[in-house]
Amino acid sequence: MKSSPLFVGLDVGGTTMKAGVVDNNGQPLSSISLPTEAYKGQENGLERMCETIRLAVSKAGLGLDQVAAIGVATPGTMDIPAGVILDPPNLNPWRNVPVRRHVHDIFKVPTAFQNDANAAAYGEYWVGAGKGSRSMVLYTLGTGVGGGIVIGDMVLEGEHSHGAELGHMKIEITNPRQCGCGRWGCLEAYASATGVVKRTLDALNQDEGKSSLHAVMKKYGEITAKEVFDAAASDVLAAKIVEDTAFYLAVGTTNMMHTIDPDIVVFAGGMIAAGEFFLERIRYHVKQLAFPVPAAKTQIRYALLGSDAGFIGAAACGRQLHNKQAACA
Ligand SMILES: [Zn+2]
Numbered sequence: 001m002k003s004s005p006l007f008v009g010l011d012v013g014g015t016t017m018k019a020g021v022v023d024n025n026g027q028p029l030s031s032i033s034l035p036t037e038a039y040k041g042q043e044n045g046l047e048r049m050c051e052t053i054r055l056a057v058s059k060a061g062l063g064l065d066q067v068a069a070i071g072v073a074t075p076g077t078m079d080i081p082a083g084v085i086l087d088p089p090n091l092n093p094w095r096n097v098p099v100r101r102h103v104h105d106i107f108k109v110p111t112a113f114q115n116d117a118n119a120a121a122y123g124e125y126w127v128g129a130g131k132g133s134r135s136m137v138l139y140t141l142g143t144g145v146g147g148g149i150v151i152g153d154m155v156l157e158g159e160h161s162h163g164a165e166l167g168h169m170k171i172e173i174t175n176p177r178q179c180g181c182g183r184w185g186c187l188e189a190y191a192s193a194t195g196v197v198k199r200t201l202d203a204l205n206q207d208e209g210k211s212s213l214h215a216v217m218k219k220y221g222e223i224t225a226k227e228v229f230d231a232a233a234s235d236v237l238a239a240k241i242v243e244d245t246a247f248y249l250a251v252g253t254t255n256m257m258h259t260i261d262p263d264i265v266v267f268a269g270g271m272i273a274a275g276e277f278f279l280e281r282i283r284y285h286v287k288q289l290a291f292p293v294p295a296a297k298t299q300i301r302y303a304l305l306g307s308d309a310g311f312i313g314a315a316a317c318g319r320q321l322h323n324k325q326a327a328c329a
Helices: 042-060 101-105 116-127 192-207 214-220 225-231 236-260 270-274 276-289 292-297 306-328
Strands: 006-012 016-022 034-036 067-074 111-115 137-139 145-151 262-266 299-302
Touching: 006 101, 006 116, 006 306, 016 042, 016 306, 034 042, 034 067, 042 067, 042 101, 067 101, 067 116, 111 116, 111 306, 116 137, 116 145, 116 262, 116 292, 116 306, 137 236, 137 270, 137 292, 145 236, 192 214, 192 225, 192 270, 214 225, 225 236, 225 270, 225 306, 236 262, 236 276, 236 292, 262 270, 270 276, 276 299
Parallel strands: 006 067, 067 111, 137 262, 262 299
Antiparallel strands: 006 016, 016 034, 137 145
C-alpha cells in the first residue's frame, strides 16, 4: 500500500519562523520555531527558512525524501503567483526575495507560496474552526488586523495579491482615525490591539479620573489591550472600549457577510483571549446590522489552531499544489 503523502508548512513572521510536518489529514507531526532575524538580510533569511524546514523534518523522525510538497507563508507585500516577497514592512530590509524559487531549488519538491494571513485562514478552513464549512472569513486580531477568505477550497488571493486585506476595510468615513498603513478609517485603526490602546488613551484624556485605568497608566506609563479587556468587567470606561471594539468588528463582519455571504466567520489572534463574552457581543451587533437571513445563519466563532494555523495552512497550500500536479500527471 502506498503511504499517504506528508507536507511541510513554513510560516515566516517578523520575529520568528515556525515550520512543521503535517500529514494528509492536517495533523502536525512536528513543529519548530527559529528567530527570523530579518535584520541580518534576505540571504540569511532564505537559509534560515531552509534550515527551519530541515529541522521540522528531522524532528518528525523523517527524511527529506519523504516530503511530498512544501508550502511557505510570509507577510506582505508580495506577488503570490510569482512566489516573491516585494517590500515587506515586517521583514526589513528584505526586498524582492524569490522565496518559492529558492525553496524549490533546495528541496526539489512542489513548493507553494502564500500570504501568511491567507495561509492561516486556509489552515482553519482545513482542520480548524472552519472544518466542514464551504466558505470562511478569518480575522486575525493582533498588533494589526489580518484577513483571509476561503471559498470552496480556494484561497482568495485577488488579482494583485491584495485580496482579503480585511483590516484595511474602511469602517469610519467622518472623522476617521489613522491606521498603521498610513491611510484613514481602516478597521485595524479601531479593532487591533494597537487601536484599542489608542482609543483607550483618548478616552482617558477625556475622563475625569474615575477610571481604574488611570492608575495603570500612572504605574507603568503605558497600557495594553489585555489590561483594558481585563478591566472591562468592573470599569465603565474599559467596558465601553471593549463594547465599541465588538461593534467595529461587527461592522467589518457584516460588510463581509453582505459581500460574500460565508458559512462562517472566525476570529483568531491574541485578542481572542478576551473569551466568550466578547464573541457574544460581536454576534449581538452583527444581528443588529446584518440582513436577517445571514444574521441568523452565519456562524461566528473563535479559531482553534492558535499559532499553528500559519504552518498548517502553508502545508495545506503545498498539499493543494501536490494534489493538482498529481491530477495533471
Ligand atoms: Zn489601514
